[in-house]
Amino acid sequence: MLQAALKAGTAERRSVFEVFTRRLPEGRRYGVVAGTGRVLDAVENFRFDADVLGFLREGGIVDDETLDWLASYRFSGDIWGYPEGEVYFPGSPIMRVEGSFAECVLLETVILSILNHDSAIAAAASRMSSAAGERPLIEMGARRTHELAAVAAARAAYVGGFTTTSDLAAGFRYGIPTVGTSAHAFTLLHDHERDAFQAQVNSLGRGTTLLVDTYDVTEAVRTAVEVAGPELGAVRIDSGDLLLVAYRVRQQLDELGATDTRIIVTSDLDEYAIASLAAAPVDAYGVGTQLVTGSGHPTCSMVYKLVARAESADLKAPLVPVAKKSSGGKTSIGGRKWAARRLDEYGIAEAEVVGTGAVPGELVDRQLLVELVKAGEVVAREPLDVVRDRHAAARANLPLSATQLSRGEPVIPTEYVHGRSGS
Amino acid sequence: MLQAALKAGTAERRSVFEVFTRRLPEGRRYGVVAGTGRVLDAVENFRFDADVLGFLREGGIVDDETLDWLASYRFSGDIWGYPEGEVYFPGSPIMRVEGSFAECVLLETVILSILNHDSAIAAAASRMSSAAGERPLIEMGARRTHELAAVAAARAAYVGGFTTTSDLAAGFRYGIPTVGTSAHAFTLLHDHERDAFQAQVNSLGRGTTLLVDTYDVTEAVRTAVEVAGPELGAVRIDSGDLLLVAYRVRQQLDELGATDTRIIVTSDLDEYAIASLAAAPVDAYGVGTQLVTGSGHPTCSMVYKLVARAESADLKAPLVPVAKKSSGGKTSIGGRKWAARRLDEYGIAEAEVVGTGAVPGELVDRQLLVELVKAGEVVAREPLDVVRDRHAAARANLPLSATQLSRGEPVIPTEYVHGRSGS
Numbered sequence: 001m002l003q004a005a006l007k008a009g010t011a012e013r014r015s016v017f018e019v020f021t022r023r024l025p026e027g028r029r030y031g032v033v034a035g036t037g038r039v040l041d042a043v044e045n046f047r048f049d050a051d052v053l054g055f056l057r058e059g060g061i062v063d064d065e066t067l068d069w070l071a072s073y074r075f076s077g078d079i080w081g082y083p084e085g086e087v088y089f090p091g092s093p094i095m096r097v098e099g100s101f102a103e104c105v106l107l108e109t110v111i112l113s114i115l116n117h118d119s120a121i122a123a124a125a126s127r128m129s130s131a132a133g134e135r136p137l138i139e140m141g142a143r144r145t146h147e148l149a150a151v152a153a154a155r156a157a158y159v160g161g162f163t164t165t166s167d168l169a170a171g172f173r174y175g176i177p178t179v180g181t182s183a184h185a186f187t188l189l190h191d192h193e194r195d196a197f198q199a200q201v202n203s204l205g206r207g208t209t210l211l212v213d214t215y216d217v218t219e220a221v222r223t224a225v226e227v228a229g230p231e232l233g234a235v236r237i238d239s240g241d242l243l244l245v246a247y248r249v250r251q252q253l254d255e256l257g258a259t260d261t262r263i264i265v266t267s268d269l270d271e272y273a274i275a276s277l278a279a280a281p282v283d284a285y286g287v288g289t290q291l292v293t294g295s296g297h298p299t300c301s302m303v304y305k306l307v308a309r310a311e312s313a314d315l316k317a318p319l320v321p322v323a324k325k326s327s328g329g330k331t332s333i334g335g336r337k338w339a340a341r342r343l344d345e346y347g348i349a350e351a352e353v354v355g356t357g358a359v360p361g362e363l364v365d366r367q368l369l370v371e372l373v374k375a376g377e378v379v380a381r382e383p384l385d386v387v388r389d390r391h392a393a394a395r396a397n398l399p400l401s402a403t404q405l406s407r408g409e410p411v412i413p414t415e416y417v418h419g420r421s422g423s
Numbered sequence: 424m425l426q427a428a429l430k431a432g433t434a435e436r437r438s439v440f441e442v443f444t445r446r447l448p449e450g451r452r453y454g455v456v457a458g459t460g461r462v463l464d465a466v467e468n469f470r471f472d473a474d475v476l477g478f479l480r481e482g483g484i485v486d487d488e489t490l491d492w493l494a495s496y497r498f499s500g501d502i503w504g505y506p507e508g509e510v511y512f513p514g515s516p517i518m519r520v521e522g523s524f525a526e527c528v529l530l531e532t533v534i535l536s537i538l539n540h541d542s543a544i545a546a547a548a549s550r551m552s553s554a555a556g557e558r559p560l561i562e563m564g565a566r567r568t569h570e571l572a573a574v575a576a577a578r579a580a581y582v583g584g585f586t587t588t589s590d591l592a593a594g595f596r597y598g599i600p601t602v603g604t605s606a607h608a609f610t611l612l613h614d615h616e617r618d619a620f621q622a623q624v625n626s627l628g629r630g631t632t633l634l635v636d637t638y639d640v641t642e643a644v645r646t647a648v649e650v651a652g653p654e655l656g657a658v659r660i661d662s663g664d665l666l667l668v669a670y671r672v673r674q675q676l677d678e679l680g681a682t683d684t685r686i687i688v689t690s691d692l693d694e695y696a697i698a699s700l701a702a703a704p705v706d707a708y709g710v711g712t713q714l715v716t717g718s719g720h721p722t723c724s725m726v727y728k729l730v731a732r733a734e735s736a737d738l739k740a741p742l743v744p745v746a747k748k749s750s751g752g753k754t755s756i757g758g759r760k761w762a763a764r765r766l767d768e769y770g771i772a773e774a775e776v777v778g779t780g781a782v783p784g785e786l787v788d789r790q791l792l793v794e795l796v797k798a799g800e801v802v803a804r805e806p807l808d809v810v811r812d813r814h815a816a817a818r819a820n821l822p823l824s825a826t827q828l829s830r831g832e833p834v835i836p837t838e839y840v841h842g843r844s845g846s
Binding site for chain 2: 001003004005006007008010013015017042051052055056059061063101105108109110112113114116117142143144145146147148149150152167168171172178180182183184185186188189190191195198199200202203204213214215289292293298299301304305306309311322323324325
């Protein structure tokens with residue numbers, strides 16, 4: 001596309017691309033924007049080095065004119081978008097990329113990859129954190145997904161409300177608080193379970209978390225308290241009927257005087273399993289597989305579509321709305337869009353309003369898109385805790401039914417407003 | 424675990440870890456081992472640099488003794504495994520890692536991440552390539568998964584039988600053949616569809632693939648042949664009822680004399696959609712979302728378990744089989760295992776035989792595990808085409824029902840043989 005547009009003289013036409021999704025994953029009531037911060041890093045670093053240019057040249061993949069153009073590539077346009085952590089709905093213009101066709105079209109894959117992945121994980125995390133209430137959630141899914149997707153997943157989980165991660169690489173890269181527990185292998189390494197517990201307490205102190213389901217849970221809990229005393233930090237249960245076992249272990253710990261020892265459960269948890277343990281004496285949840293695979297929805301169907309373009313690079317040339325029009329679905333609405341969230345009299349969201357042209361006066365202060373990149377420079381970096389807090393606030397401002405786990409429709413409708421001026 | 428074992432003096436105990444899965448994803452008839460080559464790269468490069476050690480030190484995550492140990496970390500043990508591309512079944516010891524507890528336990532996450540991800544994609548790819556028969560499959564899923572998971576997914580798809588990828592980074596990294604098509608944005612960029620087609624043909628020649636469903640398919644096909652002539656390489660259809668549209672487009676192309684122009688279909692294809700198009704005049708399939716998300720099963724449930732350990736680092740100390748034993752599932756079989764595939768009189772697989780101790784004489788030549796790493800050195804690098812061919816051969820050696828798309832049981836049973844000697 002790039003090569004053909006360069007040759008045809010259309011590559012420099014001023015263009016507007018938008019990221020949106022036509023629908024939420026089936027049954028989901030809201031989406032969560034995540035990955036924006038990673039997109040900003042990726043756009044800033046998007047370059048073609050000598051090795052890559054050599055590959056493109058030797059494979060005959062693009063012509064010399066295109067190679068020259070790629071060698072000096074640097075995105076110089078503007079990006080606006082929903083701030084990271086915000087919720088979104090079908091049709092929400094989650095990100096808007098403006099510049100020449102050529103510089104914008106090259107970013108499609110990296111922008112969609114990041115947003116589709118991270119938003120899928122954050123949406124699952126958000127549901128799990130609703131289900132967990134005040135109890136902490138530990139991200140433990142690194143083994144279940146691609147080794148670097150795992151690091152991004154830990155970040156997205158934190159945005160969605162998780163408390164900590166067991167992925168040290170995510171702690172290193174993003175400053176997310178890390179925790180660790182021991183595995184069955186550590187117990188099996190030692191001659192007796194007691195030796196393993198003693199080794200762990202000797203090294204990590206009485207506040208550590210002991211894994212108690214390698215052999216017999218009741219015996220392990222007794223041994224654990226004998227070794228660590230009632231100051232034992234926590235026990236972890238990783239198999240069996242978690243509801244039943246948690247009650248028994250709580251009773252046993254209390255009888256042994258370890259009333260402050262916490263119970264951490266792990267074992268293929270998802271938001272439904274977490275909710276089903278709400279009444280159980282559980283103090284924290286560790287979640288792996290179902291988190292990093294988006295709890296049934298590992299991607300978000302976000303697309304990156306050209307919605308308007310001018311006939312030249314001239315900023316004064318009018319933008320012409322464009323859209324795919326063939327039958328068979330996949331149509332979209334042309335024109336550069338704004339978005340705002342309309343609130344009811346109690347301050348709760350009642351509609352996602354998406355439009356072209358002028359923003360109605362009553363929605364001017366409710367606009368969702370913020371400036372992220374200006375003339376190629378990132379202008380909106382922010383700490384991950386700000387993003388995490390924003391998500392919690394955005395979710396709290398949705399109608400209560402947003403956090404129902406059952407399948408349903410988007411919790412607020414998307415309304416379209418077509419303005420007269422398309423500029 | 425590492426810190427506690429170092430302090431307890433158990434870190435150096437000779438240990439055997441195995442990777443296996445307790446079950447296949449629901450309804451699947453075989454699994455595909457993929458990612459082995461990436462595991463070898465990861466093991467070879469597994470180091471702790473100054474930045475990472477600084478993070479671990481400043482966060483108080485491990486003590487000084489552990490930091491010193493990590494600073495000089497280099498895996499020096501042995502790894503055996505199923506060769507990449509082989510099929511596997513529940514209980515197959517897909518990989519076996521031997522060395523000190525400390526050096527082996529550190530590799531759990533990276534090994535499982537790679538194998539769980541890549542094998543999930545390869546399994547989906549294998550089913551799709553069965554469904555596609557002789558027709559080529561193009562991997563087009565980069566936008567639907569994490570930006571680097573996408574590159575690994577393209578590799579795994581190629582192992583599973585895909586022909587090409589649209590992910591240039593996968594071509595650069597792994598030498599997988601790349602192809603590209605244009606998007607609706609390219610058509611929309613131009614004033615008229617004809618201008619877009621002309622621009623593409625001018626740049627890429629008549630053999631290019633034109634996207635014909637931006638406006639009206641019938642008009643687009645007419646325009647495409649007018650612009651490129653009957654030498655037009657292919658048209659791509661990305662929406663609508665693909666079966667119906669493919670027939671109409673074929674008829675129209677033939678009437679226009681473009682009898683050699685191929686038809687490529689894309690649009691949320693999975694193995695079932697591919698199979699349903701078997702009788703349609705389709706020449707190639709492009710697959711995205713369903714491929715990179717494992718067609719409903721984005722991970723494989725592979726685990727990494729300590730199955731045997733000695734009481735010291737001494738190679739002569741006997742290995743003691745170990746296994747988790749508590750109730751509630753997740754039990755496993757202790758002991759270092761071999762595996763072999765028993766064939767029937769026609770040379771077709773009839774059982775996956777997994778055992779400890781001596782290998783029965785009739786299975787000695789049918790053993791599945793090969794040496795991958797010897798005393799820390801990778802000894803089994805191989806070209807990706809060898810892996811791809813191995814998968815095709817392994818699949819062809821399964822009973823015919825392996826390639827049925829319907830849900831079912833593993834196509835051959837796993838049998839366990841317990842030998843007397845556990846060494």
